[in-house]
Amino acid sequence: MTGGRRLKGAADRVVPPSGFTARLTQFTAAAMAFLAVFALALSLAAGRLAERWSSELARTATVRISAPAGQMEAQTEAVVRVLEATPGVARVRVLSAADEQALLEPWLGPGLSLESLPVPQLVEIIESAEGFDATGLRLRLQAEAPGAVLDDHSRWRQPLVAAAARLRMLGLVSALLIAAATGAMITLAADSALAANREVIRVLRLIGARDSYIIRAFVHRFTLRTLGGALLGTLLGMSAVLLLPGPGGGGFLTGLQPQGAEWFWYLLIPPVSALVAFLATRLAALRALRGIT
Amino acid sequence: MTGGRRLKGAADRVVPPSGFTARLTQFTAAAMAFLAVFALALSLAAGRLAERWSSELARTATVRISAPAGQMEAQTEAVVRVLEATPGVARVRVLSAADEQALLEPWLGPGLSLESLPVPQLVEIIESAEGFDATGLRLRLQAEAPGAVLDDHSRWRQPLVAAAARLRMLGLVSALLIAAATGAMITLAADSALAANREVIRVLRLIGARDSYIIRAFVHRFTLRTLGGALLGTLLGMSAVLLLPGPGGGGFLTGLQPQGAEWFWYLLIPPVSALVAFLATRLAALRALRGIT
Amino acid sequence: MIELTDISYGYDGGELFSRISMEIGPGSFHFLTGPSGAGKTTLLRLCYMDLMPSGGRISVFGREVGAMSRDDIAAARRRIGVVHQDCRFLDHLPVIENIALPLEVAARRPEPENLEALLAWVGLSARAQALPPELSGGERQRAALARAVIMSPEVIIADEPTGNIDWEMSERLLELLIELNRMGRAVLIATHDLNLIRAAKARVSARVLRIRDRRLQAAGAEL
Amino acid sequence: MIELTDISYGYDGGELFSRISMEIGPGSFHFLTGPSGAGKTTLLRLCYMDLMPSGGRISVFGREVGAMSRDDIAAARRRIGVVHQDCRFLDHLPVIENIALPLEVAARRPEPENLEALLAWVGLSARAQALPPELSGGERQRAALARAVIMSPEVIIADEPTGNIDWEMSERLLELLIELNRMGRAVLIATHDLNLIRAAKARVSARVLRIRDRRLQAAGAEL
Ligand SMILES: Nc1ncnc2c1ncn2[C@@H]1O[C@H](COP(=O)(O)OP(=O)(O)OP(=O)(O)O)[C@@H](O)[C@H]1O
Ligand SMILES: Nc1ncnc2c1ncn2[C@@H]1O[C@H](COP(=O)(O)OP(=O)(O)OP(=O)(O)O)[C@@H](O)[C@H]1O
Numbered sequence A, B: 001m002t003g004g005r006r007l008k009g010a011a012d013r014v015v016p017p018s019g020f021t022a023r024l025t026q027f028t029a030a031a032m033a034f035l036a037v038f039a040l041a042l043s044l045a046a047g048r049l050a051e052r053w054s055s056e057l058a059r060t061a062t063v064r065i066s067a068p069a070g071q072m073e074a075q076t077e078a079v080v081r082v083l084e085a086t087p088g089v090a091r092v093r094v095l096s097a098a099d100e101q102a103l104l105e106p107w108l109g110p111g112l113s114l115e116s117l118p119v120p121q122l123v124e125i126i127e128s129a130e131g132f133d134a135t136g137l138r139l140r141l142q143a144e145a146p147g148a149v150l151d152d153h154s155r156w157r158q159p160l161v162a163a164a165a166r167l168r169m170l171g172l173v174s175a176l177l178i179a180a181a182t183g184a185m186i187t188l189a190a191d192s193a194l195a196a197n198r199e200v201i202r203v204l205r206l207i208g209a210r211d212s213y214i215i216r217a218f219v220h221r222f223t224l225r226t227l228g229g230a231l232l233g234t235l236l237g238m239s240a241v242l243l244l245p246g247p248g249g250g251g252f253l254t255g256l257q258p259q260g261a262e263w264f265w266y267l268l269i270p271p272v273s274a275l276v277a278f279l280a281t282r283l284a285a286l287r288a289l290r291g292i293t
Numbered sequence C, D: 001m002i003e004l005t006d007i008s009y010g011y012d013g014g015e016l017f018s019r020i021s022m023e024i025g026p027g028s029f030h031f032l033t034g035p036s037g038a039g040k041t042t043l044l045r046l047c048y049m050d051l052m053p054s055g056g057r058i059s060v061f062g063r064e065v066g067a068m069s070r071d072d073i074a075a076a077r078r079r080i081g082v083v084h085q086d087c088r089f090l091d092h093l094p095v096i097e098n099i100a101l102p103l104e105v106a107a108r109r110p111e112p113e114n115l116e117a118l119l120a121w122v123g124l125s126a127r128a129q130a131l132p133p134e135l136s137g138g139e140r141q142r143a144a145l146a147r148a149v150i151m152s153p154e155v156i157i158a159d160e161p162t163g164n165i166d167w168e169m170s171e172r173l174l175e176l177l178i179e180l181n182r183m184g185r186a187v188l189i190a191t192h193d194l195n196l197i198r199a200a201k202a203r204v205s206a207r208v209l210r211i212r213d214r215r216l217q218a219a220g221a222e223l
């Protein structure tokens, strides 16, 4: 046993290994990281879903114009005029006969000639992001083109988009809660470790150790432990998320699996945990030292 | 100070209050209960959603028969025959002219007479819970009624139902993970408290305390702490869930709020936590005592 | 009441005792001496069943220690009062509760007058409500002695009970032990304080044992 | 080097000292006596800045204690070697590392020969790798003394350093302290062991202080 060997990492060794608090800290960090991965996965998947749904819906609506053959053209023009003047309407398209036939084919079968039928004229509306005021539009249409009916048929999907957004919120709130709980637990674990090691701190102070020496020893220990635990928990959580069986047919939640830049968020978990541990332990150590001369 | 007063609750007092471990245990129990409430709420809401969707979809499909006027009746009968012999088909309904007109009204406007049109005959199928084999049915229909086309139009919603089921699973798995993590953390907290109190246990043993006396003191303490923490966490979690703003228009996830018998599951959280703590501490105490004569 | 027969013991590796025998009979008074590190504390720990011998037999109150259950050992310890060399207490309970602890653990009710008389005897009346870490070294040893005798144990084992106590107080504690011995209690004291041994020998018939070369000898007349 | 001027001190409530003064000069040798609970340990704790006086001034190595920062106190403590009455160690490190700990904390490299010579002097060579809880009472006190002197401190303060040690070993430790004193170190020992004081007085010019009635007196010729 040479002095040199003994000196290396000495500041660390003065803190007793304290098996259980160590394991508790590591386990807490790991479990919380694991849960954080899940919450994050849920949140990101919900976010992706919400985006996909909103873009897929493409926010369309239809105006159906039923009028005597003579008035049809005039009313169609009136509708287009009204629509183009409506805020929230991005694009207006008057459907051609061929378009309409394609739409009706599933119902009436192919080979049907629309010429012979009093088929209503359809006008497709692409909403802008803000959307339009359906009630106001209906009133104006009624005034300008009495045969026009606004069919707001895509609106039914909006609750789904809202739900996905809520799901994302829920995931984010959970992730934040988990982070806060982790911080609190690590603070308490550090406090409890420091309380258990009051005697050690006293001895160190009495033989002339500076505060910084003592704090370093504890902070180092706890930060490393938390980092280790969080790394493990993140790895396990990611494995679980990646191994989750994909649903049969490309449905919603296909993708709890992270995509592209999302990896970044997961990689943040261990360093953020370590940072939380660092700050928590430092504060706890400063608090503990205050009572010891 | 009389002897009598000193004796009351004595077995409890021999364990030092140990502020931080106590707070750690309580906080852990509370945080975990809080998270468990969320996981449970998510899971139950997803379950409800899955149910509602499956029942709303009513699992319908349509067969569309396009045939020359003369063969129409014969092919319709053939289709009905095939369908009634198909496992997974609960009910078959041949749509009347009035039904079909109602279906087409949005597209063609009211006042349309179908008599004059070569409109296909529609047959509605209500699936049973198991559903039918769409591919097999198509082949058989092709053989028996060449003009019949199976339109499996409701299937597109099934991924949603599957997704809701997956969400429920995710919630349940999280709840289980949280329970396991809580158990582990409380075990570790108990272990760490017992390790910190090795000296106390030694003193008690040396002055003639039985193992049961020592175990009682620790187990009592930890069980009560965990119960208190879990109660608090559950209450907070429930408040958060109940206060969550409901979505604007009765959409999906309306109801993270528990309904009816679901309250029962939430009420289970505190006693289950206490039970976990009881068992964890008992085991930890037995383990700790083994090393001390 | 405590009988050691052909005991051997050693912590990992070395052997501290080989084949030593000793008997603590009712009403006996023994001193145990020997240089620091000779094994006095170890021998006492064997007597109060804190250690199990690696060879030989120990019987306590007529029962073989090896055959006793943990609860049996707990029960036997209530009949033995021990002053440990390092005076362990529950640091969160006041001195008076620490002294009464053996009663509490045995589910017996302390009698306040006895408790107070005992505190006065060891000179701790004024410190009854202090916490153990607030005691001076000598006060701790006196509190430990008070705790050891509160159950009126049949055997009193004291390990260096006067190491931190001035001579006047030591004599007073010796007085207490001698009085208890006269009431029939067996007393076994490990000490390196030759003055204490001499003072005791002047008043009771005490045997002095010495650990030397891993054996137990009766000390010569030099004391 | 340590100077107490008109010091008062008392734990919550009572007053243990009122207006006592004392000076530990370079190369001086002091004994501190007094009955158990008189305040010997308290006075020593004031000297090594573990307690702050409620009245009066203490200066250590020429600096007023009240004006020192926590780091200043840590630095001053490295120049004072202390044997605490309850011999605190880091229980997870072997004895030899505990003894070398003051060097480590001061980021100084221990010299193996010195360390081994010191261990031999206090008779702990064979127990160097033992953990503190595995030491006997006397071994702990000797280890504490070794730790106190390893930094070659300018002042050595020892609180009841021979409470658990047999006479032969006590004389040897006294020898070590006297030798250090001859090398210019100041020594302050609290003890109730009159034999130790007598033995020392025969060899060095030691002053004996006694705490009585909250004051510090020079002990009379009865020693
Ligand atoms: N738990 C232990 N593990 C290993 N060795 C131990 C342990 N306890 C004591 N020893 C060693 O056994 C020897 C005898 O110790 P013991 O405490 O019995 O001595 P003692 O006679 O009481 O000495 P003292 O007068 O110094 O108290 C010592 O050398 C000590 O280091
Ligand atoms: N932290 C504390 N809080 C309150 N009172 C204390 C504290 N420490 C010591 N005392 C009391 O102050 C008095 C003096 O204690 P001190 O330890 O200085 O005595 P001492 O002279 O060293 O005695 P001994 O010879 O027994 O070691 C005692 O009555 C003790 O109970």
Ligand SMILES: [Mg+2]
Pocket (backbone or CB within 6 Å): C040, C041, C042, C085, C159, C160, D136, D137, D138
């Ligand atoms: Mg001993």
Ligand SMILES: [Mg+2]
Pocket (backbone or CB within 6 Å): C136, C137, C138, D040, D041, D042, D085, D159
């Ligand atoms: Mg003292």
